[in-house]
Amino acid sequence: MDSTSPQKVVVGIGEILWDRFPTGDRLGGAPANFAYHAAQLGAESYVVSRVGNDPDGEAITRRLSGRTDYLQHDYDQPTGVVNVTLHDGEPTYAIADPAAWDFLVLTDDLRQLAARTDAVCFGTLAQRHEGTHGTIREFLSACSPHALRLFDINLRAPFYTPEIIRSSLEVANMLKLNEDEVGEIAAVCQLTSGDPVPELLGLFPHLKLVAVTLGAKGSALYVPGHEPIRTGSPEIEFCDAVGAGDSFAATLVTGLLAGDPVDRIADRANRIAAFVASQSGATPLLPDTLRR
Numbered sequence: 001m002d003s004t005s006p007q008k009v010v011v012g013i014g015e016i017l018w019d020r021f022p023t024g025d026r027l028g029g030a031p032a033n034f035a036y037h038a039a040q041l042g043a044e045s046y047v048v049s050r051v052g053n054d055p056d057g058e059a060i061t062r063r064l065s066g067r068t069d070y071l072q073h074d075y076d077q078p079t080g081v082v083n084v085t086l087h088d089g090e091p092t093y094a095i096a097d098p099a100a101w102d103f104l105v106l107t108d109d110l111r112q113l114a115a116r117t118d119a120v121c122f123g124t125l126a127q128r129h130e131g132t133h134g135t136i137r138e139f140l141s142a143c144s145p146h147a148l149r150l151f152d153i154n155l156r157a158p159f160y161t162p163e164i165i166r167s168s169l170e171v172a173n174m175l176k177l178n179e180d181e182v183g184e185i186a187a188v189c190q191l192t193s194g195d196p197v198p199e200l201l202g203l204f205p206h207l208k209l210v211a212v213t214l215g216a217k218g219s220a221l222y223v224p225g226h227e228p229i230r231t232g233s234p235e236i237e238f239c240d241a242v243g244a245g246d247s248f249a250a251t252l253v254t255g256l257l258a259g260d261p262v263d264r265i266a267d268r269a270n271r272i273a274a275f276v277a278s279q280s281g282a283t284p285l286l287p288d289t290l291r292r
Contacts, residue, residue, distance in 0.1 A: 014126030017080030033246035243282020
């Protein structure tokens with residue numbers, strides 16, 4: 001993003017939590033990871049979430065170091081935690097339920113933030129309970145009609161339903177998903193094509209772009225009326241996949257807000273996601289060569 005251009009306001013709304021790895025705790029939650037990487041890429045970026053009145057919540061507040069304007073505190077529910085197990089670098093998650101982020105409340109401050117938001121990222125996990133589900137929908141409704149609304153589907157069984165997927169597609173204008181999630185979307189939306197993404201774009205014509213991440217094979221970006229843009233990923237020494245998709249989403253959104261060509265955005269998003277996958281945890285510091 002051009003450092004001379006005005007900063008765009010980018011929001012990740014939903015879960016913030018501690019990923020508990022065998023080697024120690026790391027800050028996580030897909031919307032929080034997204035917001036972290038968007039900030040690294042030049043956005044005025046905020047996490048909208050909720051933590052408990054406990055040591056884990058205090059540690060998150062310290063870690064965000066000043067970016068806590070929209071971090072709510074819950075005196076009844078604990079801060080979210082996820083036990084992460086890695087199998088050949090691929091994570092499986094045991095997610096505590098409930099958690100403070102299940103009870104996010106729409107305040108006047110959040111309405112004011114929504115009104116000036118240029119892009120917002122949300123997923124399915126934070127919609128598992130009605131409280132935050134409703135708050136996310138209200139926040140999206142309060143955004144400008146021109147704001148990017150990225151549905152990063154991020155399926156975590158058993159915390160989603162076909163109804164949540166379909167209703168989220170109705171309010172989004174962008175979608176990001178991985179190869180496995182393409183099959184889930186196809187089943188939920190009863191898509192029958194060999195490549196279901198163009199059929200999905202026809203079913204939800206308000207979607208401006210669908211991004212499919214393909215791991216080590218790169219990604220495919222679908223824009224209505226055009227052939228898919230398929231871009232490879234650089235070779236890396238793989239560490240773990242945690243947060244790679246979130247960094248891809250942040251690069252995609254900040255690139256679109258900057259007006260960059262889609263093929264250039266795709267290449268950069270693959271390179272940044274590959275770097276994150278070469279590091280331990282979801283939020284490594286990006287080198288200067290990838291920030292530009």
